[in-house]
Amino acid sequence: MRVAISGTNRRQIQWIGVVCAIVFGLVGGLPESAESGSDGEILMRLPAANQQVRPQLAALQAMREQSPEQVLIQAQDTFALMRVSGEEKLGGMIERALTLSSVKASLPAKLMLADLYQYQHRFDDALALLVTVEDQASVNPAYWRLRANLYPIQGQTPLMADACARGAAIERSPWTVLCTGEIAMLQGQRAAIHQSLDELLTHHGSALHSNADLLIWAADLFDRVGRPEQASAYLRKALLVGPRAYTVDRLIQFQLQHEGADAAAKTLQWWQKSGHAPFDSWALSAALIAAAQGDRLPAVRLLASLEEALSDHMQLPGANVHWRELARLSLALEPASETTREYALNNWHQQKEPIDAALLAQAANASNHEPSLRELAAELQAKQLFGLQANLTRRGWL
């Protein structure tokens, strides 16, 4: 079959061809990608944290020429900034500073490094370091504070009690009172808990109300002793005293449990509106809040990405915190699933804080897995964590 093309049609086709050539030429001349684009093309918006980290980095790099005392002061300042901002990158820089040959043998550097490791959930590294300074640090309250913080994570309550008592023998402080209260709480001695809380409020009120860490701890004790109103007030107070990523994360956790997702969402929004940077577990909090409000998608996506990265990122220092996050997310999505119980169990094997016991108890209870519940109860009994056991039982999880 032949198609006849008239002269008019031919001219139209020629014009169309010319127009197409011009359009393609123009389009072809436009920048296509970051690689071939104009020099001014924006590649990315750098994280706001970089602005914060860069001066610290410059200061830390200049420390090689500074005296050990100056290095320690700079490291301390950076650590304080890290606690406030929650910027994990600063941790690696502090560690590099504290392991400079000029300071790394000193006791304050080692204690600060152990504190950093604890903050980064590198519990084994922290304990290994503390063991090396046992002889020289036995009269240092900071040493006993660190040891007392680390023992319960390993489920060694009697050793925690010993560390707490030895710290108190050197110096009676709000910390030692809270430590005594914590032990009483774990062992289920209700009278001793209330005595500690009373002593705290009576004798150490001003110190307590100016220290966010102590306020959070006190709130935690009030929560577990069954006084959520006081717990809530102390957490809010902590947020005012130290508006830090960790504090807001703890408040959101508490609100999700006691005050509902809407209250937690308001806290998250307030934090964002007040110009603070997203904190480490920002996405986790947001996903948990959304899941509690009925939108499961963020939690599903986050869980999937965490699971995918599990095999690689779990090898990175301090990555054991991800087990807890996996357990929390999975519990929010599929409380009765086998996977949730496995995550909670793995987390419990690595970290033995009350929250980890609670996650395992919740997961095992949701899936009606009697052996896990019995095993957990037996472990809590064996470690004399009667208070923790009673707390979980009261909540109907054990």
Add this chain to the structure above:
Amino acid sequence: MNSLIRRVALVILICFFSVSNAYAHKTSVTYLELTYKQLAQGLWSLQLMLPLEELDLKFGLDADGNSLLNIRELDQKIPTIVSYATDRVSLSTAHGSGHADCQQSVVNHTIDQHTDSQESAVFLSLRLQFKCLKNPTSLRIRYDLFGEFDAAHRAILSFTDTRQVLVPGEAQTLTLVGDQVTAGSDSAASSASSLPGYIGAGFHHILIGWDHLAFLIALLIPLMAGPAGFTRHQVKSLLITVSVFTLGHSLSLAAATLGWLTVPTRLVEVIIAASIVIAAGVCLLRREFRFGPALAGGFGLVHGFGFANVLELGGASGSDLWFGLIGFNLGVEAGQLLFVALALPALAAVAWFSVSRPLVTKGLPVALMLAGAGWFAERLTSINLIPG
């Protein structure tokens, strides 16, 4: 096609990593993908995915300080970044007792972007090519980026089906069996972080260093040339020779480790191979030859540089550096003494009988010369001649 599949796989891998990275683990991480064209060709490709936000911290990419990084700002720093990365990432292949460095070249650099709902991650992707010895039994990768200011920085290396976490300043050895790979930190680098560890590393190194052992045997052969049994003079001569050899390699090991002297690895390895040929040749041609202190000391110096190629102290300084150096040296000496204590009676037993003595005085030097010549050719040409 394979290259395309690998690229797609890498992008997927990075997507997963970046999603999780964007979420919780803010630890600074670089991604590396190691591939080979064919093991027999000795050509390796290493793709480094360097996060721009880390590069900004290190090099201050954001010149105008507006927190927006553009191509011009990055381009200005590319030569510095490439130089930094190529200086601090290296590959070497197992070669006798030591490692032969691979020849490195930069193939290209591109920008790879990944965006998810949480955050955007952009990487400078730098592709390096390495020309190594063919059919290596193991490959050592040394990675030392960002660790100088961030102790928590890690790299995730993906190679075939395995993924390994690399710690800056520490070498990682990948043992190759066909196309399969197993990985572990290099014994002389990461595990030897204490004095006993360094002693163990030195001891282990000398006992698996066939070229050093071959040279030691060559030092012993002249003792077997005479009638059965050793004279007091011979024993004294042997002690002096081994002591001077030890002194020589201790000096050069210290000089190289402390950074006072830098000698190209390849050159050192070639000269070590030549020293075996020369020492064995002298034994064969001049039966009554005795290694004088100058010759033993001179060869010792060269062998010390060979040891220094293996001893890596991960940026250690001060007392750590000296611990490493002294410990490694002690380990090497202990290994040498053990070897001499075992080899000397064995050689003497064979040389005791006039019938079998030529095996030691002639056969052994010939074998050593052949082995030395093989190593020499292998190290000079990068062609694998001697298995293992």
